[in-house]
Amino acid sequence: MFEDMTHQRVVITGVGLAAPNAASLPEFRHKLLNGQSEICEIEHRYIGVVPAGICKFPETKYRKKKENKRGTRAGCLGVYAANEAVNDAGIDFTEYKRSRTGVYVGLTEHGTVETENEVYNISQYGYDVDYWTHHHNPRTVLNNPAGEITMNLSLTGPHYAIGAACAAGNAALIQGVQMLRLGEVDMALCGGISESVGSFGIFASFKAQGALAHHPDPRKASRPFDMDRTGIVISEGACLYCLETLDRALARKAKIYGEIAGYAMNSDARDFVMPYGPRQAECVQLALERAALAPQDIHIVNTHATGTRQGDIEECRALAGIFRDCPATWFNNTKGMIGHAMGAAGVLELAGNLSAFNDGVVHPSINVDKLDTECDLPNLVLNEARPVDRVEAIMNTSFGMVGVNSVIIVKKYTA
Amino acid sequence: MTRDAIKDVIIEIVQDIDEDAETVNLDADEPLRDQLDLDSMDFLDIVMELRKRYKLQVPEEDYPELASLNSCVNYLEPKLKDL
Numbered sequence: 001m002f003e004d005m006t007h008q009r010v011v012i013t014g015v016g017l018a019a020p021n022a023a024s025l026p027e028f029r030h031k032l033l034n035g036q037s038e039i040c041e042i043e044h045r046y047i048g049v050v051p052a053g054i055c056k057f058p059e060t061k062y063r064k065k066k067e068n069k070r071g072t073r074a075g076c077l078g079v080y081a082a083n084e085a086v087n088d089a090g091i092d093f094t095e096y097k098r099s100r101t102g103v104y105v106g107l108t109e110h111g112t113v114e115t116e117n118e119v120y121n122i123s124q125y126g127y128d129v130d131y132w133t134h135h136h137n138p139r140t141v142l143n144n145p146a147g148e149i150t151m152n153l154s155l156t157g158p159h160y161a162i163g164a165a166c167a168a169g170n171a172a173l174i175q176g177v178q179m180l181r182l183g184e185v186d187m188a189l190c191g192g193i194s195e196s197v198g199s200f201g202i203f204a205s206f207k208a209q210g211a212l213a214h215h216p217d218p219r220k221a222s223r224p225f226d227m228d229r230t231g232i233v234i235s236e237g238a239c240l241y242c243l244e245t246l247d248r249a250l251a252r253k254a255k256i257y258g259e260i261a262g263y264a265m266n267s268d269a270r271d272f273v274m275p276y277g278p279r280q281a282e283c284v285q286l287a288l289e290r291a292a293l294a295p296q297d298i299h300i301v302n303t304h305a306t307g308t309r310q311g312d313i314e315e316c317r318a319l320a321g322i323f324r325d326c327p328a329t330w331f332n333n334t335k336g337m338i339g340h341a342m343g344a345a346g347v348l349e350l351a352g353n354l355s356a357f358n359d360g361v362v363h364p365s366i367n368v369d370k371l372d373t374e375c376d377l378p379n380l381v382l383n384e385a386r387p388v389d390r391v392e393a394i395m396n397t398s399f400g401m402v403g404v405n406s407v408i409i410v411k412k413y414t415a
Numbered sequence: 416m417t418r419d420a421i422k423d424v425i426i427e428i429v430q431d432i433d434e435d436a437e438t439v440n441l442d443a444d445e446p447l448r449d450q451l452d453l454d455s456m457d458f459l460d461i462v463m464e465l466r467k468r469y470k471l472q473v474p475e476e477d478y479p480e481l482a483s484l485n486s487c488v489n490y491l492e493p494k495l496k497d498l
Binding site: 125 | 433460
């Protein structure tokens, strides 16, 4: 009864996104190639003025203001990105049934924003819980952003959230691939969303760890690999992909961004916050093995580095060990331009590199004025975009708290 | 608070929930939910807003009293008479 789909090739055919500097993939690519950050300052209750990445996109393009008000910011971001992805893929649900479409959304956290807001709300009424909103539960269930997408697009297949800290977007992308290969769904709408900028607590917690970025010019606050980095810039964002099996994508003559060639996830099993390079390296190796690729075959490694000293160095050590004899492998980082979009980070950053299959350019890591010598990877693309000879495989790394690591490899599509 | 003022408050609350709501030609005797894009969660927003604005607790058994504009006014008039 079940067709063996486990070896099916899976391709990306649509990308929808909202980033702190763009509301579409072409705009995003343009900004990244020009090294353009639009990180701004926001003022948050209790914590004051902080640098943050805020997405500007047409919020009522795909649903009414009333629905945005009832739902969550993550839902609003997700509905926009999901519609953009589906439109980009040219999917009108004639080839695909809505009941055979799955929505898998990676979230670093969810509900923090809404809970903080409600506690603040009842504080204005002497903490009388009669003033606690009836919207709190539907807003804070973990499947909320994915569920808001299904309601908006009338998708009746499965939807749920994947929690994997800042590796969550990649984890959801992997989930999409797996569900397609298991034959659970025919089309997967998957990726990551973050509304974390709405939470003062997330800023405060990074601040308490000494890991919250600050700079007089917010556009310079996020500076992975730079000696003068001060930590993480928190951003909101969303990036959702349409994934299909290759044969179905070819059958409907879909545009193909790339093929998911390999992926891996593993766990540090050590520490709540400190990253661990050796385990990250194992994760990279596993993804390479599954993709049947050698390190030399990867032409862009889009790094996770967030702008914390230890995190940047651990990752660079792990990568330097694996890619030591790879003259055609280039390294970059997207967070200097968009901050850390948490659950959306990996998928958003990967999306920003996919166009390199066509334009052959590696976008730069910006704000690196004094390169940390411990992050001096060979072929690190700094401050200016770099045209390269060949881009046939792109790797994205995304790591998260409590020791969760993810690696995705996308290959240029070739028959 | 006059009957007209109460009616205005209800319309204001509805517009705050949905600014696209067409409140101009509402039939005051017909249920709001039949005329507007409102569901039970929106209805609870009205109850919450009355609580926030006037410290007015509407017990669940009285919810049907808030069905139409006129029934709202009839129900709220004695409760808001001193405002």
